[in-house]
Amino acid sequence: MSFPKEFLWGGATAANQYEGGYLEGGKGINTSDTLTNGSHTVARRVTWRNPQTNETGSTPMMFTSATDRFIPEGAIPAVLEGEYYPSHTATDFYHHFKEDIALMGEMGFKTFRMSMNWARIFPNGDDEQPNEEGLKFYDEVFDECKKYGIEPLVTLSHYETPIGLTIKYGGWKDRRCIDFFEKYAKTVIERYVGKVKYYLTFNEINIMSMMPYMAGGLVDFSEQAKAQGAHNQFVASAKVVKFCHENYPDIKVGQMLAYGPVYTYTCDPADQILALERSQETIWYADVQTGGHYPEFKLKDYERKGIQLEDCPEDYELLEKYSADFLSFSCYGSSTVTTHDVGNDSGGNFVMGVTNPYVKTNAWGWATDPACLRLACNTLYYRYNKPIWIVENGIGWSDVLEEDKTVHDDYRIDYLRQNIQSMDDAINKDGVNLMGYTMWGCIDLVSAGTGEMRKRYGFVYVDRDDEGNGSLNRYKKDSFYWYKKVIETQGEDLD
Numbered sequence: 001m002s003f004p005k006e007f008l009w010g011g012a013t014a015a016n017q018y019e020g021g022y023l024e025g026g027k028g029i030n031t032s033d034t035l036t037n038g039s040h041t042v043a044r045r046v047t048w049r050n051p052q053t054n055e056t057g058s059t060p061m062m063f064t065s066a067t068d069r070f071i072p073e074g075a076i077p078a079v080l081e082g083e084y085y086p087s088h089t090a091t092d093f094y095h096h097f098k099e100d101i102a103l104m105g106e107m108g109f110k111t112f113r114m115s116m117n118w119a120r121i122f123p124n125g126d127d128e129q130p131n132e133e134g135l136k137f138y139d140e141v142f143d144e145c146k147k148y149g150i151e152p153l154v155t156l157s158h159y160e161t162p163i164g165l166t167i168k169y170g171g172w173k174d175r176r177c178i179d180f181f182e183k184y185a186k187t188v189i190e191r192y193v194g195k196v197k198y199y200l201t202f203n204e205i206n207i208m209s210m211m212p213y214m215a216g217g218l219v220d221f222s223e224q225a226k227a228q229g230a231h232n233q234f235v236a237s238a239k240v241v242k243f244c245h246e247n248y249p250d251i252k253v254g255q256m257l258a259y260g261p262v263y264t265y266t267c268d269p270a271d272q273i274l275a276l277e278r279s280q281e282t283i284w285y286a287d288v289q290t291g292g293h294y295p296e297f298k299l300k301d302y303e304r305k306g307i308q309l310e311d312c313p314e315d316y317e318l319l320e321k322y323s324a325d326f327l328s329f330s331c332y333g334s335s336t337v338t339t340h341d342v343g344n345d346s347g348g349n350f351v352m353g354v355t356n357p358y359v360k361t362n363a364w365g366w367a368t369d370p371a372c373l374r375l376a377c378n379t380l381y382y383r384y385n386k387p388i389w390i391v392e393n394g395i396g397w398s399d400v401l402e403e404d405k406t407v408h409d410d411y412r413i414d415y416l417r418q419n420i421q422s423m424d425d426a427i428n429k430d431g432v433n434l435m436g437y438t439m440w441g442c443i444d445l446v447s448a449g450t451g452e453m454r455k456r457y458g459f460v461y462v463d464r465d466d467e468g469n470g471s472l473n474r475y476k477k478d479s480f481y482w483y484k485k486v487i488e489t490q491g492e493d494l495d
Contacts, residue, residue, distance in 0.1 A: 002490040003427065008151065008435055009487045010111035011104060011442020011459070012392055014158040014203065016087045018445040019117060021094030025133040028123025030160035031217050032087045034077040035061065037451035037466055044451040046071065046213060049078035056080055061211065068222040070213055076167045077219070084468055086446040086453075087160075091462040092472050093443075097141050099474060100443050103460055105148030107480060108487040112150050113391050113438040114141070115158035115203065118184055125162030126169075126180050130187050138188075142195040152196050153328075153391065153438065155256065156185055156240075158203035159448060161217030171217030172208075172229035175310060181236040186243055189251065197251055199244075200328055200391070201237040204258035205230065206285040214448075227307045234288050235315050241322040255289040255324035256391060257282070260331050261375040265338030265354055274337050278353075283383070290384045292323040326435060327384055330392030331376045333367040334359070362397060362411075370418040377426035377434060387433045393419055394440035396447060396455035399477065407461045407477035416479070416486075417494045424491060439483070443474070459483055 003009075013019075016032035023029070036058065038044035045058035048071045056078070059071050071077065079085065093100055104112055118125065120134035145152050161171055169176055189199070205215065208230045212218035216229040237255070244251045262278045264271035284298040293316070302309075335353040342354055359367040373390065381388050395415045399407050416439065426432040441457025444464070453464050459480040464470040485493055 002492045003424065005490065007490070008111040008153075008389075008437070010109040010113060010150070010153075010436065010438040012113035012438035012440050013093070013115070013442065013445055014155070014448070015093075015115045015117040015120075016090070016158065016160045017441075017448055018090050018093045018443070020088065020090040020092040021120075022085075022088035024094065025120065025137055026123060026131040027117060027134060028119035028125075029079060029163045030117065030119040031077060031163055031166060031213060032160045033085055034079055034163065035085065035087065035451065036083050037086050037446075039450055039452055039466075040455075044449075046077055047080045047083055048072070048075040049080065050075045058083075061213070068220065070219045070221050077163055077213075086451050086468070089468060090446050091444055091464055094137070096472065096474070098144055100460075101141070101144045101148060101150065103474065103476070103480075104150060104442065107459065107484045109148070109150050110487070111153050111198075111436055111438060112145055113153040113155065115155035115160070116188060117160060118157055119160065119162040121187065122162060122180070122184055124164035126164060126176075135187075135191055138192070139195075142192060146195065151198065153198045153200065153389075154188075154192075154196050155200040155203050156188065157181070157201065159207075159214045163217070166217040166219065170220060170225075171212075172232050173216070173218055173220060173225040175232055178232050178236045178239070182239045182243075185236075185240045189240075189244065189248065193248060193251075199240070199251065199253045200256040201240055201253065202233050203256050204330060205233055205256065205289065206258055206282050208233070209281065223305050224307050227302060228309060230285065231309050231311060231315070234319055237289055237324070238318040238322040241324065242318065245322065252325040254326040254328045254389065255286060257286050257327065257329040257380075259329040259376055259380065261334040261369075261372050261379070262353075263334055263336045263356060265336050265342060265356075266340060268339065270339045271337065274339055278335070278337055286327060286380065286384065288319060290324045290327045290386060292320040324386070326387040326389055327380055328389040328391040329376065329380060330440070331373055331390060332393060332395070332440075334369045334372045334375075362395070368395070368415050368418065370422055373419050373422035374426045374430070377423065377432045378430055381432045381434075387435050389435040390423065390437045392440040393437070394457045396441075396457055398454050399456045399461060401461055401463070401475060405475045407475060409477045409479050412477070412479045413482050416483070420486065420491055420494060
């Protein structure tokens with residue numbers, strides 16, 4: 001069966017991994033600009049400077065860090081000479097956007113999920129006036145999308161809090177960031193009325209619990225700070241929904257959640273409980289932002305931990321009345337958990353669990369799970385009864401550019417074929433209201449987790465290596481032509 005005619009096929013990117021243009025056009029520094037490169041085995045680092053002693057150093061970017069203080073007391077994140085920061089050039093959409101959008105148009109994209117760089121609009125985050133040159137850049141990007149009939153899906157904050165908000169306020173744990181974000185969002189929404197219909201407020205908002213520096217510009221990793229940071233983002237998001245509902249009702253504002261089904265390794269009831277608890281660690285973010293209220297199990301968790309939010313009654317009124325219009329999510333695969341010592345450890349794709357013997361994995365531990373999208377779609381759609389949108393899904397692989405400038409990526413085609421069939425089943429067998437699909441990294445970009453170029457995702461190969469060398473020329477992969485055919489046939493031809 002084919003996909004609905006209004007289904008939005010496309011691809012996805014993020015400014016900090018793709019845009020480049022570091023400090024060009026009046027752009028300020030953001031948190032991602034202080035992240036070095038890394039690899040599957042070597043963590044990316046956040047570099048810092050102590051303004052009092054002028055001491056410099058770096059801290060590994062470890063997910064689920066147990067420490068409360070991410071960088072040394074008195075230090076601030078900083079860009080240091082002699083370090084390589086992939087975000088500063090990335091794959092240079094800033095200077096190649098016309099070429100890249102033309103390639104998306106050739107594939108037949110109906111939508112392009114991209115993020116705006118907050119520090120390109122408000123360089124310090126709390127500026128009185130926006131940076132006009134930054135606004136003009138995105139005007140040109142959206143005009144180019146319109147030329148090819150591509151609907152932008154814009155993420156307002158994608159792992160790139162202006163560094164000024166981190167240094168001056170401690171990032172999103174400070175409620176003043178709500179007002180700064182609201183001002184930024186209103187500026188953007190009003191500027192691009194008629195050009196942008198769909199917005200996401202925060203990328204993978206639940207990453208606040210795993211890597212609060214990326215998700216909220218926090219260097220305080222305490223449970224209290226992470227809880228407050230998430231709450232402030234919930235409120236800020238609801239205020240953006242309220243603004244659009246009251247002023248631009250045709251504009252839709254969605255949530256973005258990092259999600260994957262959690263399986264049990266055994267049928268031991270203790271494993272079932274563990275899977276439930278792991279799922280709750282993710283789903284509560286959607287319960288608040290899309291469902292409109294904090295679930296009781298999360299409030300009980302806060303009570304046990306002694307967490308007390310800085311809040312007010314108006315916060316909860318906003319959350320209930322102005323929840324997200326739709327729920328978008330990333331889903332790259334599933335995770336498997338157990339209470340037993342089974343002698344293996346997946347360690348891949350930041351999945352905290354064990355290796356599932358029924359799915360295949362690649363060199364980075366990424367698993368191809370044909371059922372994961374159907375399961376995710378059913379869980380999220382029928383929990384909230386709101387439209388859903390898969391805005392990240394794909395597979396990182398060490399693609400090889402041949403001498404004739406071709407890339408044969410059958411492994412990516414096979415992965416996508418299985419995932420698109422899974423979506424087809426969710427729509428046509430299960431009745432899920434799925435708005436669209438944007439494959440992650442549609443044009444090669446820097447990996448967020450490892451800072452590599454070697455781990456590639458796209459339909460288009462970009463000549464750039466892990467050290468920042470290369471021409472930045474674009475080359476079509478085999479998957480480029482395959483995805484073009486998929487879109488032309490509305491998902492019917494997956495051969």
